[in-house]
Every structure is written in C-alpha cells, then in structure tokens.
Amino acid sequence: MRSNKDQSFSPNAGLEYAINLLRQVTFDPQHLPRKCPNSGLGELETMELLAPHILGRAARLDRSDALAHMDPPTPWITWVTALWNASLNQNLLHPATSPFALEAEKLVIDWLTPFFGMHGGHLCSGSTLANLTSLWAARDAAGIKRVVASKASHLSIKKAARILGLTYEEIPTNSKGQIDAEQLNNISDACLVLTAGTTATGSIDSLKLAGQAKWTHVDAAWAGPLCLSPSHAHLLEGIEKADSVAVSAHKWFFQPKDSALVMFREPKKANTAISFGGGYLTSANIGVQGSRGAAAIPLLATLIAWGIEGLVERIDRTMSMATKLAEKLSEKEGIALWAMPTTGVTVFRPLTCRTEELHKRLPEGMFSSCLLDGETWLRSVAANPLADIDEIISTINDEIN
Ligand SMILES: *Cc1c(COP(=O)(O)O)cnc(C)c1O
Numbered sequence: 001m002r003s004n005k006d007q008s009f010s011p012n013a014g015l016e017y018a019i020n021l022l023r024q025v026t027f028d029p030q031h032l033p034r035k036c037p038n039s040g041l042g043e044l045e046t047m048e049l050l051a052p053h054i055l056g057r058a059a060r061l062d063r064s065d066a067l068a069h070m071d072p073p074t075p076w077i078t079w080v081t082a083l084w085n086a087s088l089n090q091n092l093l094h095p096a097t098s099p100f101a102l103e104a105e106k107l108v109i110d111w112l113t114p115f116f117g118m119h120g121g122h123l124c125s126g127s128t129l130a131n132l133t134s135l136w137a138a139r140d141a142a143g144i145k146r147v148v149a150s151k152a153s154h155l156s157i158k159k160a161a162r163i164l165g166l167t168y169e170e171i172p173t174n175s176k177g178q179i180d181a182e183q184l185n186n187i188s189d190a191c192l193v194l195t196a197g198t199t200a201t202g203s204i205d206s207l208k209l210a211g212q213a214k215w216t217h218v219d220a221a222w223a224g225p226l227c228l229s230p231s232h233a234h235l236l237e238g239i240e241k242a243d244s245v246a247v248s249a250h251k252w253f254f255q256p257k258d259s260a261l262v263m264f265r266e267p268k269k270a271n272t273a274i275s276f277g278g279g280y281l282t283s284a285n286i287g288v289q290g291s292r293g294a295a296a297i298p299l300l301a302t303l304i305a306w307g308i309e310g311l312v313e314r315i316d317r318t319m320s321m322a323t324k325l326a327e328k329l330s331e332k333e334g335i336a337l338w339a340m341p342t343t344g345v346t347v348f349r350p351l352t353c354r355t356e357e358l359h360k361r362l363p364e365g366m367f368s369s370c371l372l373d374g375e376t377w378l379r380s381v382a383a384n385p386l387a388d389i390d391e392i393i394s395t396i397n398d399e400i401n
Contacts, residue, residue, distance in 0.1 A: 014043050021047060027056040059365055064388035068368040070222055070251045072383040077305045078256050078298035085294050092292040095283055101294035108296045113263050115227040117240020120267025122287055123295045125258035127221030128156040130246030133262045133287050135160045137244060138191040138215035141273035149193035150179035150205060154219055157193050177203030187213040196236055197223025200370040202345025207238030218242040223343040225252035229312045249299055252315055259295040318382035321389045322346050328393045334400050344382035350400060361399050
C-alpha cells in the first residue's frame with residue numbers, strides 16, 4: 001500500500017502547480033543558492049525558484065525559427081509518460097522492478113525493428129552508446145579488429161574504436177559527403193561503419209556496401225526514422241543487410257533524452273557476445289548500461305498516440321520544410337547551397353559576407369555551423385515540425401539584401 005506520510009513522495013503535493021508553471025513560463029531568474037542548502041526550501045518554493053531557470057533559460061526547440069540542431073521539440077504525451085516513469089523509477093536491469101517497462105520495450109523493439117530489417121535489440125541512452133554496443137558485438141561476436149568508416153562518420157565511432165582497442169581507419173568522402181567506395185581496400189575482415197545521415201551534411205553512405213565486410217554497422221542515429229516513411233524509405237535501401245543499426249530516438253522520433261535503439265540482424269548471436277550474468281541478476285545484463293530507465297515508455301506512448309502514420313507525417317513534414325528551404329535558398333543570389341538536402345540537413349553559405357558574420361546576425365538557434373574542407377557553412381536540421389520556413393526565409397532575406 002502507498003504510504004502518505006512523507007509528502008515529498010506523494011502525487012498530491014504540487015504536480016498541478018508544476019503544470020501551471022510549464023504553461024506560463026516566467027523569465028526573471030533569481031540567484032540560486034551558492035552552496036548546497038543545509039535546510040531545504042521545500043518543493044513549492046524550489047519550483048518557483050527553478051522554473052525561470054529551467055524553463056525560462058532553456059533554448060526553445062519548438063520556436064518557429066528553430067532549425068539548428070538534431071534535437072526536436074517533444075510531444076506532450078512523452079512529458080507525461082516521462083513523469084510517470086520518474087515517479088516509478090523502474091529498472092530494466094531487474095525484471096522484478098520493471099514488469100510493464102520490460103514489456104513496453106519488447107513491444108517497441110518488435111514494432112520498430114522490422115522497418116530496418118533487424119530482428120531484435122534494446123534501448124540505450126543515445127547512439128553514442130548504441131554505436132559502442134554495436135562495435136562491441138562486432139568485436140566479440142565476429143572477431144573484428146579493424147573499424148573502417150568515412151571521414152564524415154560521427155566522433156562516437158572513433159571513440160568506440162578507442163575504447164574497444166580496435167584500429168580505426170578513415171576513408172575520404174566523395175563530393176556528396178559519402179564514403180568514397182573506390183578508396184575502400186579489403187574489408188572482408190573489418191567492421192564497416194556506414195552512416196545514414198552524417199552530422200554535418202546529412203549524407204547517406206552507399207548502403208549497397210552493407211554486407212560486404214565481416215560486420216556492417218549502420219549509424220542511422222539521425223536518418224534512421226526515414227525507414228518508416230513510404231516516401232523516403234528507399235533512401236536507406238540496403239540497411240537490412242547490416243549486422244547492427246543505431247538510431248537515436250531523441251532525434252527524429254521526437255523523444256526526450258536519453259533514448260536510442262541498438263538493433264541487430266541476429267540478436268541471439270549479438271546478445272551472447274554482449275551479455276553478463278551476475279549472481280544476483282535473474283536475467284543477463286545485455287549491453288553497456290547496467291541500471292536502465294524505461295525510455296521505451298514515452299516512445300511506446302508516441303507510437304500509440306500518433307500511429308506510424310502520424311509519426312511519418314511529422315517526419316515527412318520536416319523533410320518538405322528542408323526541401324522548401326533549399327529551393328528558396330538556391331533561387332537566391334548571394335547564397336551558395338552546398339547541395340539539395342537528402343535527409344533534412346540543408347547546408348549553405350553567403351557569398352556576400354563571411355558565414356560567421358551572417359550567423360551572428362541571425363537569431364540564435366535558427367542555424368548551426370559546420371566546417372567542410374576548411375570552409376565554414378551554415379547548417380539547418382529539420383527536426384522541428386513547428387518551424388515556419390517562410391519566416392526563416394524572410395529573416396535571411398532581410399539580412400542578405
Ligand atoms: C547524433 C549522432 C550520433 C550520436 O548520437 P547521440 O544520441 O547524440 O549519442 C552518432 N552518429 C550520428 C550520425 C549522429 O547524428
């Protein structure tokens with residue numbers, strides 16, 4: 001039975017007030033205590049103190065001009081379920097403390113893996129960890145000692161290779177930002193990492209290369225969710241030949257952090273290589289993390305609330321925004337477009353002033369920047385379904401003319 005003695009653990013004490021603060025964000029932050037207080041302020045006063053900081057000082061990813069990063073705004077069904085999760089603190093390491101959370105994860109994995117041609121996997125805190133987990137499986141299930149990836153691959157690949165004691169070999173990219181297949185030597189004993197949606201330009205490596213190495217890992221942290229879209233899934237054709245796939249759910253699946261999927265084509269083989277059983281564990285600990293929260297629950301809620309169609313509609317909407325942005329930019333004199341976007345990442349630069357200058361004049365959070373062959377470009381990522389491309393274009397027009 002629930003005990004109501006200590007109100008700090010009760011749902012009746014101040015959650016409505018917290019929701020009100022969320023509705024009416026205040027922007028006059030007071031100083032935080034300089035030292036960790038000896039006697040606490042109590043929950044209500046703490047909320048009042050922290051709301052202008054936590055809510056008021058946050059970068060708003062839901063703003064109509066926010067298009068800079070791979071971090072999306074999150075649907076409110078995920079806030080609710082994350083709150084429920086936090087209140088319950090289920091631990092997926094122990095089936096006894098997570099009876100429903102484990103089932104939710106199984107459902108999400110069962111529902112999503114077929115879109116990638118994979119057959120199992122688990123959730124983890126991000127694709128950094130999903131990539132590490134995959135390369136670990138490659139090393140211990142397939143015995144690979146070398147990792148081959150393009151120069152545009154994410155730094156987490158290099159990091160994973162370092163942690164795992166694997167040799168990391170970098171292949172140049174072609175003019176489309178993809179791994180230059182002509183420069184690939186013998187990869188029959190290697191783990192080939194292909195990126196679906198490179199960080200800087202959103203390029204997709206040729207997935208025809210999947211299956212040619214001893215182990216193929218597809219880092220689809222960003223562009224993976226396109227596999228669900230009937231209009232865009234063809235871009236990732238070949239992914240089903242991979243041995244492992246990483247997707248960050250806190251990117252294009254609109255999930256709060258920390259949420260990602262690591263998926264395997266042969267989960268039994270992979271899981272055996274990355275499992276540890278401890279005396280006190282009733283089932284083996286699979287993957288890198290030990291205690292693990294129920295990130296699957298907000299994802300499950302999103303999938304049920306929106307359905308695949310609703311999810312795809314949002315992804316497709318952001319893809320159309322990127323196309324529209326790129327088309328408008330390409331019509332504009334004084335702008336060089338790096339290329340038409342393939343996965344919602346649009347890269348361009350001004351021809352009439354330095355990129356850094358234009359970047360500074362534009363609202364914070366509208367664009368980020370990236371360095372390509374020593375040159376700075378502006379980069380936009382269509383992760384925000386609430387963005388207003390006409391407004392963004394008109395802001396650029398005002399600054400460029
Ligand atoms: C974001 C990203 C990662 C890292 O994922 P996290 O979820 O931030 O850990 C890895 N690879 C690519 C291509 C990415 O875009």
